Amino acid sequence: MFRITLLFTISLVALSLANQDDYTGYKVYKILPKNEDELKTIQTLIKHPQVDVWTSSKLIGHPTVLMVPPTIDYQLRSLLRVNNLPYYTLIDDVQSTINNEKNEQATARRIFSDRSGRISFKQYERFDTITGYLRNLTNLYPNLVKLINIGKSYEGRDLEVLKISSGGNGNKPAIFVDGGIHAREWISPATVLYIINQLVENYSENSALTDNIDWYIIPVINPDGYEYTHTKSRFWRKTRSPNGSSCQGTDANRNFDFHWREVGASSNPCAEDFAGSKPFSENETVALSNFALTLKKNVKLYLTFHSYGQYILYPWGWTSALPDDVDELDTLGRNANTVSGYKYTVGSSTNVLYAAAGGSDDWFKGVAGVNLSYTIELPGGGLSGFDLPPSRIEEVVQDTYKMVKVFASYIEEKFVNN
Known part of the structure; x- marks a missing residue:
């Protein structure tokens, strides 16, 4: 039986996670289901209103990637452990990733700026x-x-x-x-x-x-x-x-x-x-x-x-x-x-x-x-x-x-x- 109650009882207030100016403390996890039971657990998990699903699949061995705010991070990891779902931390701090992307974009604009309309x-x-x-x-x-x-x-x-x-x-x-x-x-x-x-x-x-x-x-x-x-x-x-x-x-x-x-x-x-x-x-x-x-x-x-x-x-x-x-x-x-x-x-x-x-x-x-x-x-x-x-x-x-x-x-x- 899947143990999902923990995460779903902590907060049922729906938040639009992407409506953020600052993603400090947000983390991104990757989960790879090995069987049908794990797939079902993941499908339930991603319905939580504070989980932002970046990619998901209904196929065994295909990854689900999701972003979570710091308010539910501990509970989500606890849920994954309780259900024996192996996970990997892809991003430890999302804001740092955004900052790096901005810097790379700025560098590209300086090098490749083209005012000819192309x-x-x-x-x-x-x-x-x-x-x-x-x-x-x-x-x-x-x-x-x-x-x-x-x-x-x-x-x-x-x-x-x-x-x-x-x-x-x-x-x-x-x-x-x-x-x-x-x-x-x-x-x-x-x-x-x-x-x-x-x-x-x-x-x-x-x-x-x-x-x-x-x-x-x-x-x-x-x-x-x-x-x-x-x-x-x-x-x-x-x-x-x-x-x-x-x-x-x-x-x-x-x-x-x-x-x-x-x-x-x-x-x-x-x-x-x-x-x-x-x-x-x-x-x-x-x-x-x-x-x-x-x-x-x-x-x-x-x-x-x-x-x-x-x-x-x-x-x-x-x-x-x-x-x-x-x-x-x-x-x-x-x-x-x-x-x-x-x-x-x-x-x-x-x-x-x-x-x-x-x-x-x-x-x-x-x-x-x-x-x-x-x-x-x-x-x-x-x-x-x-x-x-x-x-x-x-x-x-x-x-x-x-x-x-x-x-x-x-x-x-x-x-x-x-």
Whole structure:
């Protein structure tokens, strides 16, 4: 019988852990379950409102990584010992890790600062720089790219999709790509920017990917949260809208109107996976979904980039049942994995990671009709996983782009050549 009472009785007051200016004394632990019983214990543990789950899995031998505040640190370690769960301390003081990351970012900016409107991929860019880069591309490549405003974030930032198209009558199959739905996952926007960079600035080498396919790409769908992680709270995850409580923000990737809040999402406004007061309560998810529906007849592949954990996930997130076309989804995901220097786990979200209803990948498949819908959990790095050093950005984005080309080639083969 699992002994979980100790931790859950100390404090049932839900705190939004990421809403912190200072993470002094916060620790990060890694737990590796060896059997089904340990997996079940972990699944119960991560539901505690003061445990911030950084990565988790439903597979034996795959790690769960979580951050805890000093207020429950002793109780959590006691719980792990009582249940004979071996754990490792990844970070003894989270604030020290944040300080080191800030110093490395500052050094990268001094060395690689580029005022020509381009991206260096030697540092993590701020949202205004990203927006400036996209607009600069429209001036430099007016026959290839077009910037489409699809709405504004809660704090008034422009939500803009870059359309990449070499022409045609609008009947080409299309690929929809987004990133940055979770604010603290900085490598996600960097990866999406690299896809843009290769398709546009390196067009001569990648024209095969745009001659027969249109691309719709948005690097940061949650710009308010993204900026907040740069200026205030590094591990903020959600949007920045009021949510009817003393806490703030909604997990945008639990806010889509498809089996909303049925499983793997919280009704607690202070929880990191708060699904919102209602489906599509957020400006950002409304804008993304409304625009995607205008492309319903064209979009054949959806790729959304997250971090971290090295997973290629396909629906469903709301049920352990597999989609009817699971063989195609699984085969394509595994084919993409073969070109990667990293080893990704491929499978349905609920069965290899965790249940999470209301996600964008489920909505794109279940509502927008995009059968080939994937969430790519990118590699982590540094100490926290989210703090992949700027020196490794190029390594990860270049490797990921190899997989993107496999996905794109499949779309061309299936919907153009056939």
